[in-house]
Amino acid sequence: MTAFVKKTIALVAHDHMKAELVDWSRTHIETLKKHNLVATGTTGGLIAENLSLEVHRFKSGPLGGDQQIGALIAERKLDCLIFFWDPLNPAPHDPDVKALLRLCSVWNLPVACNRCTADLLITSPLFDSDEYLRKVPDY
Numbered sequence: 001m002t003a004f005v006k007k008t009i010a011l012v013a014h015d016h017m018k019a020e021l022v023d024w025s026r027t028h029i030e031t032l033k034k035h036n037l038v039a040t041g042t043t044g045g046l047i048a049e050n051l052s053l054e055v056h057r058f059k060s061g062p063l064g065g066d067q068q069i070g071a072l073i074a075e076r077k078l079d080c081l082i083f084f085w086d087p088l089n090p091a092p093h094d095p096d097v098k099a100l101l102r103l104c105s106v107w108n109l110p111v112a113c114n115r116c117t118a119d120l121l122i123t124s125p126l127f128d129s130d131e132y133l134r135k136v137p138d139y
């Protein structure tokens with residue numbers, strides 16, 4: 001019997017990807033409800049507004065929100081990142097985007113950058129299980 005472990009999940013999407021992330025969140029709302037949700041400002045606002053989910057909102061991405069989520073990773077306070085970044089349009093804060101994705105690799109944090117991977121990640125039996133312990137580097 002595995003015990004339920006509440007996680008902190010970050011939700012982030014670039015402008016052209018926001019509708020997709022809201023739709024994805026609707027699909028997985030029952031799972032998302034069980035966890036703590038954080039998000040960059042605009043993304044979090046849309047999710048809260050459209051789905052009535054409780055979301056802690058950081059600053060908007062271009063104003064430092066990506067970096068705030070990166071800080072959570074470095075402080076080991078985040079368990080998962082769903083980040084629908086836009087592969088077809090340049091972002092003014094591209095260095096922040098890259099830094100956030102880099103920290104996911106540094107800290108072995110599960111990150112999904114497209115809908116299919118996000119589906120697989122959130123429905124994995126390991127996601128909700130206390131039997132799978134993510135190996136966090138001991139820096």
Ligand SMILES: O=C(CO)COP(=O)(O)O
Nearest residue numbers: 040041042043060061062
């Ligand atoms: O820019 C973002 C991620 O890089 C997202 O920020 P917003 O959710 O504030 O639009």
